[in-house]
Amino acid sequence: MSEQSMGDCYLFFYLAGVLIAAAVVDLYLHKIPNLLTYPTVLIALLYNLIYYGFHGLMLSLAGLLLGSAMLGIFYIAGGMGAGDVKLMGAVGAVLGPKHVLNAFLFTGIIGGIYAVFIILVRFEASKKVLKRITATVKTLVWTGNFIPIPAAEGEKPPKLCYGVAIALGALLTMGLKAAQYKLPI
Structure with a gap:
């Protein structure tokens, strides 16, 4: 195994950790x-610059920007934390633009399953959140004004730790790539 291939393995194990x-x-x-x-x-950018030159650095930067942008949209809409955006950006910096798309796809699927699980486990809290969302959407449709309805005092909405979905989606992408399985994108 070449020094470069070993470096790739180390970088992937680091990302997995x-x-x-x-x-x-x-x-x-x-x-x-x-x-x-x-x-x-930082490690991904430096590694790709050292082992793959300017082209590697550009691919790493493209992955960083693409990963951040895909979740950044949800952050701006208020549905995701900044840490989630930065984590997906880090995944993109390591995996590059092509594979961060796969990670994003798998993350979305896993995140959807996770969200359904949270809704089922925290059904009463989820019903309250869904009622507020429905009222907000109705207001938007009928009046054209976006007026979010805040949670009642002391009401805690169900927490969706999206870092879990990102981790599982990225690890699945890395595992399938390592097994040389044909990825969707």
């Missing part, structure tokens, strides 16, 4: 610390 740590921290603290995401981005 970061993803697992991010998922665990997100589950317990409901945030993904910059201490996990920023060093991962």
Whole structure:
């Protein structure tokens, strides 16, 4: 195995460790610390520059921007935390633009399944949230004004730790890539 291939393996194992740590921290603290995401981005950019030159750096930057942009839309809409965006950006910096698309696809599928699970487990809280969302959408449709209805005082909406879905989606992408399985994108 060449030095470059070994480096790729080390980088993937590093990312796997970061993803697992991010998922665990997100589950317990409901945030993904910059201490996990920023060093991962820096390591990915430097690694790709050293081993693949300017072209590798550009691919890593493209993955970073694409990964961040895909979840950034949900962050702007208020449905996702900044840590989730940075984690997907870090995944993109390591995997590159092509494979971050696969990770995003798998993350979306896993995140959807996870959301259904949370809704079923926290049914009463989920009903209240869905009623508020429905009222907000009706107001938007009938009046053209977007007026979000805030949660009642003391009401805690169900928490969806999307770092878990990102970790599983990225790990699935990495595993399928390592097994040389044909990925969807």
